Amino acid sequence: MNNNKKKQDKKLWIILSILIVIAIIMAIVLFFVLKNKDKKDDTTLAYTDLIKEISYGNIEKVEMTVGSTSIKVKIKNQEEEKSAIVPDTESFISLIQEKVAEGNEIELIQNPKSFIAQLGATIVSFLPTLIMVALFIMIYKMQGLGDKGKVYDETERKMTIKFDDVAGLEEEKQEMIEIVDFLKRPEKFAKMGARVPRGVLLNGKPGTGKTLIAKAIAGEANVPFISMSGSEFIEMFAGLGASRVRKLFDKARKLAPCIVFIDEIDAIGSRRTTNSGAESENNQTLNQLLVEMDGFSSEETIIVLAATNRPEMLDKALLRAGRFDRQITIPTPDLKGRLEILKIHSKEKKLSDEINLESIAEDTAGYTGAELANILNEAAIIATINKHDEIENADIEEAVKKVTVGLEKRTRKYSEKDKRLTAYHEAGHAVVSRYLPTQTDVKEISIIPRGVAGGYTMYKSDDDKYYISKTEMKEKLIALLGGRAAEKLVLDDISTGASNDIEVATQIARDMVTKYGMSDTLGPIDFQGKEPYEMQMFGENIGDKIGNEVKALIDEAYKNAINMLKEHRDKLDLIAETLIKQEKINEAQFNEMFEK
Numbered sequence: 001m002n003n004n005k006k007k008q009d010k011k012l013w014i015i016l017s018i019l020i021v022i023a024i025i026m027a028i029v030l031f032f033v034l035k036n037k038d039k040k041d042d043t044t045l046a047y048t049d050l051i052k053e054i055s056y057g058n059i060e061k062v063e064m065t066v067g068s069t070s071i072k073v074k075i076k077n078q079e080e081e082k083s084a085i086v087p088d089t090e091s092f093i094s095l096i097q098e099k100v101a102e103g104n105e106i107e108l109i110q111n112p113k114s115f116i117a118q119l120g121a122t123i124v125s126f127l128p129t130l131i132m133v134a135l136f137i138m139i140y141k142m143q144g145l146g147d148k149g150k151v152y153d154e155t156e157r158k159m160t161i162k163f164d165d166v167a168g169l170e171e172e173k174q175e176m177i178e179i180v181d182f183l184k185r186p187e188k189f190a191k192m193g194a195r196v197p198r199g200v201l202l203n204g205k206p207g208t209g210k211t212l213i214a215k216a217i218a219g220e221a222n223v224p225f226i227s228m229s230g231s232e233f234i235e236m237f238a239g240l241g242a243s244r245v246r247k248l249f250d251k252a253r254k255l256a257p258c259i260v261f262i263d264e265i266d267a268i269g270s271r272r273t274t275n276s277g278a279e280s281e282n283n284q285t286l287n288q289l290l291v292e293m294d295g296f297s298s299e300e301t302i303i304v305l306a307a308t309n310r311p312e313m314l315d316k317a318l319l320r321a322g323r324f325d326r327q328i329t330i331p332t333p334d335l336k337g338r339l340e341i342l343k344i345h346s347k348e349k350k351l352s353d354e355i356n357l358e359s360i361a362e363d364t365a366g367y368t369g370a371e372l373a374n375i376l377n378e379a380a381i382i383a384t385i386n387k388h389d390e391i392e393n394a395d396i397e398e399a400v401k402k403v404t405v406g407l408e409k410r411t412r413k414y415s416e417k418d419k420r421l422t423a424y425h426e427a428g429h430a431v432v433s434r435y436l437p438t439q440t441d442v443k444e445i446s447i448i449p450r451g452v453a454g455g456y457t458m459y460k461s462d463d464d465k466y467y468i469s470k471t472e473m474k475e476k477l478i479a480l481l482g483g484r485a486a487e488k489l490v491l492d493d494i495s496t497g498a499s500n501d502i503e504v505a506t507q508i509a510r511d512m513v514t515k516y517g518m519s520d521t522l523g524p525i526d527f528q529g530k531e532p533y534e535m536q537m538f539g540e541n542i543g544d545k546i547g548n549e550v551k552a553l554i555d556e557a558y559k560n561a562i563n564m565l566k567e568h569r570d571k572l573d574l575i576a577e578t579l580i581k582q583e584k585i586n587e588a589q590f591n592e593m594f595e596k
Contacts, residue, residue, distance in 0.1 A: 045073065045082040054099060054106075061107040062096055064089065161215040167344050168337025168369060169209060172328055176217050179303060183221040183257050186301045197325040198293055199304035201265075203311040204330030207370030210307035213330065214261045217305065224258040226251060230267030233285050241268065241285030249292040249302075257301035265306040270313045286315060293323045332368050334464045335361055345373045349380050352390040360396060363443075365461040375399045401458070406451015414454075419580060421487060422447045422455045425497055427575040428486025429457040429479060430585075432564050434571075434594060436475040445575070445585045454497055460587075470518045473508055477557035478564070480505040485561035486572060509553040510546075519549045 045053075053059050053075055061074035063081075069089060072081045086092040096108050163173050182189060182196045189196065202210040218225030228248060233241040252260050262268075268285045293304060306324065308314065318324060333341060338361040346357065364372060376391075378399035383391045401408070414422075426445050433439040441460035450456060484498040517524030525538070527546060535542050565572055574593055578585055585593075 045084040047084060047086060050084045050086075051095075054095065057099075057104050059104075059106055061109065063109040063111065065111045161212060162219045163216050165344065166209060166213055166216050167340035168333030169213060169330060170337075172213065172330060173216075175326075175328060176213060177220075179217055180221045183223050183259070183301060183303065186257065196301055197303060198322060199306065199324040199326075201311065201314075201319070201324040201327045202305065202307045202330055203327065204309060205332060205368060206309050207368035208330040208332060209369045210309075210330050211261075211263055212369075214259070214263075214305045214307065218259050218261075221257075221259070224255040225261065226255070226258060227261045227263070230262055230264040230269070233268045234282065241282070242288035245285060245288040245292055249295075252302050258303075260302060260304045262304065262306045264308060265318075266308045266310045266313045269306070269308070269315055269318050271315045286318070290317055290323065332366055333372075335365070338364055338367065338372060341369045341372050342376065345376045349376060350390045352392045354393055355391065355396065363460060364400070365464050371403060375403050378402055401450065405453060405456050405458075409449040412449045414449075418454070419447065420576075421491060421495055422497065423576040423579040424486045424490050424572070425483040425495075426455045426457050427572050427579060428482040428484075428489075428561070428565060430482075430575055430590065431568055431572050432482030432485070432561050433457070433459070433479045435564055435568065436478060438469075438472040438475045439479045442590050443587050445579060445590065446583060447579050448583050453500075470512070470516075473512055473518070474553070474557065477505050477508060477553060478560050480508075481554070481558045481561045482565070485558060485565055486576075489562060489565050489569075490572070490576075505554060505557065506550070509550045509557075512553060513546055513549045521549055522546065 050059075050073065053073075058076050059073055060076055061081075062071060063073075064071040064086075069085050069087065070083060071086055071092075072083050074081050093108070096106055100106055100108070163176075166173060179197070179200060186196055202213065204210055215225065226248065233244050248260065252258055268282060268289065270282070270286075304324075311327070319327070339358055342357045342361055360375075364375070367375075375396070376399070379391050379395040382398050382402075383395040386395065388395065398408075426447055430442050430445050433442055439459070443458040443460045445455075445457050447455040480501045481498075483501055484494060487494050487498070512518040513522060514527040517526065522545060527535070527538070527542075539545075571594065575585065575590070578589075578593075
C-alpha cells in the first residue's frame with residue numbers, strides 16, 4: 001500500500017513537471033513568434049508617416065487583427081503593402097472612422113485573433129497560477145505536510161533482523177524480550193494490572209547497535225514498525241514539526257499494536273530554551289511529542305523506542321515515568337560479545353584456517369559492533385586487492401590499522417632529518433611505555449605515515465576496562481609526552497609532530513581535575529558544564545586554580561618522561577636506529593630488545 005502511494009505520487013509529480021515544462025516552452029516560443037511578427041523590416045512604415053499618409057488621403061486599405069498592435073496598410077499607387085505599429089488601436093480606429101465620415105475611401109478590415117495567439121495569451125495568463133501551484137506542491141512534498149515515517153510491512157519484517165542477528169547484548173536482549181511479550185500478549189499483563197511501557201530509550205556510543213536492536217524487537221514481535229529520524233521532524237516552516245509528530249502518532253494508532261522508532265531523538269528532544277527563532281519551532285515539536293506520549297490510552301498497545309548517543313541533552317520532561325519508562329544503556333561489547341559479533345559478520349566471508357577470531361576479539365577491546373563489522377569488511381577488501389584466495393591474518397591486521405590509524409602512505413617521501421625525528425619520537429613513546437606498569441603492551445612501532453600521522457605506536461588492548469585509576473591516567477600522560485620528551489632530549493629541538501599527543505594529554509589532565517575530582521588541591525568536585533555564575537560558589541579565581549592543576553599534571557608527566565628516557569637512553573637509541581633501518585618493529589622484536 002505504501003509503495004503504491006509512492007508510485008502514484010511519483011507519476012503525478014512527473015506529469016505535473018512535464019506540463020509545466022511544456023507550458024514554459026510554448027510561452028517562450030510564442031513570445032519570440034509574436035516578437036518577430038512585430039519586428040520592423042524594409043516594408044515598415046513609421047507611425048508618424050502613417051498619420052501623414054492618412055491625412056493626405058493616400059491610404060486605400062487598413063487590415064488589423066483584434067488584440068494586435070501590428071497593422072497592414074495599402075497606399076495608393078503602390079503595389080506592396082506596408083506594415084506599421086500603432087500604439088493605441090482604439091484611437092487609431094476612431095481616426096480611420098472619422099476620415100471615412102469625411103468622405104475618404106478607406107477599407108477597414110478587422111480580423112479575429114488567431115488560434116495560436118489566443119492559445120498563447122491563455123497560457124501566458126495561466127502560467128503564474130500554474131507555477132504557484134507547482135511551488136506549493138513542491139513545498140508540500142519537501143516540507144512534510146504529507147506523511148513521514150517509513151512503515152515496515154509484514155514482508156519486510158520477515159526479511160529483516162531478529163534477536164539471533166544481534167550479538168554482544170545478552171542482558172539488553174533479555175530486557176527487550178519483555179517488550180516483545182507486551183506486544184504479543186498484552187492481555188496477560190493487563191490481568192495483573194500492569195501497564196504497557198510507553199517508551200524505551202536506548203542510549204550508547206555510536207555503532208553499539210541501538211538501531212539494530214530496535215529493528216530486532218519489531219522482527220520478533222511481528223508488529224508494524226514505524227521508523228523516523230529526529231531530524232525529519234525539524235523544518236524551516238513553523239508548526240510543521242509538530243504537525244509531523246501528530247501525523248506519526250495518528251498513523252501509529254491506526255496500526256496498533258505497533259512500534260514507533262525515533263532515531264537520534266536528541267534532534268527534537270533537547271532541553272527547551274527560549275522561544276526565539278528555530279528554538280521556538282523545536283520547542284513546539286518537543287511539546288507535541290510530550291502531549292502525544294501522554295495521550296496513549298490503556299487499550300492502545302503502542303511502544304515508542306528512541307535512540308540517542310547524547311542522553312544528557314534530553315529534556316527532563318521527556319525522561320519522566322509515563323513517557324520513557326525505561327532507559328537502557330547499550331555498552332561497547334565485552335570479550336565474549338566481540339567474539340559473537342565477529343562470528344556473525346564472518347559467516348559470509350572466506351576466512352583462512354589460520355585466523356583466530358578469539359585472538360582478534362582480545363585485541364579489539366573497546367571496539368563497537370559497527371567497528372568490528374567494518375574491520376572484517378576492510379579485511380575482505382584488502383584480501384581481494386592482494387589476490388588472496390581467503391582472508392589471512394595479515395589482511396586482518398592491516399584492516400585494524402587502516403580503521404584505527406588510517407591508510408598507509410608508502411609513497412610519501414620525507415627527508416632524513418624528518419625520518420630521524422619521527423624515529424626518535426615513536427621510540428620515545430615505546431621506551432617510556434615499557435617502564436610504566438599500566439602501559440607496557442606495545443604491539444607495533446612504525447615510522448611509515450598513516451592517515452595524518454607521520455608514524456605510530458600501537459598498543460595491545462586485551463582488557464575490558466570499566467574504570468580507569470588515577471595512576472593509570474597519570475602514566476598515560478607520561479606515555480603520551482614520551483615522544484615530545486625524546487625530541488627535546490636527543491635533538492635539542494621540538495616539532496609539530498606532538499600536537500595530537502599534547503591535545504589528548506591536555507584533555508586527560510583536564511578531565512582528571514574537572515570531571516573525576518582527582519586533584520588533591522581542589523578535591524572531588526565536578527567543575528564540568530558549570531555556568532560562570534555557578535563557578536563563583538567555588539571562590540574567586542577558580543578558573544586559574546583549575547588551569548594551575550592541569551598544568552601541574554602535564555609538567556610532572558613531561559619531567560618523568562625526560563628522566564625515564566635519560567635513564568634508558570641506550571634503549572631509546574637502539575629502537576630509533578632500528579626504525580630508521582627497517583621502518584617497523586613488531587611486538588616480538590620489541591620485547592627481544594629489552595630481554596637482551
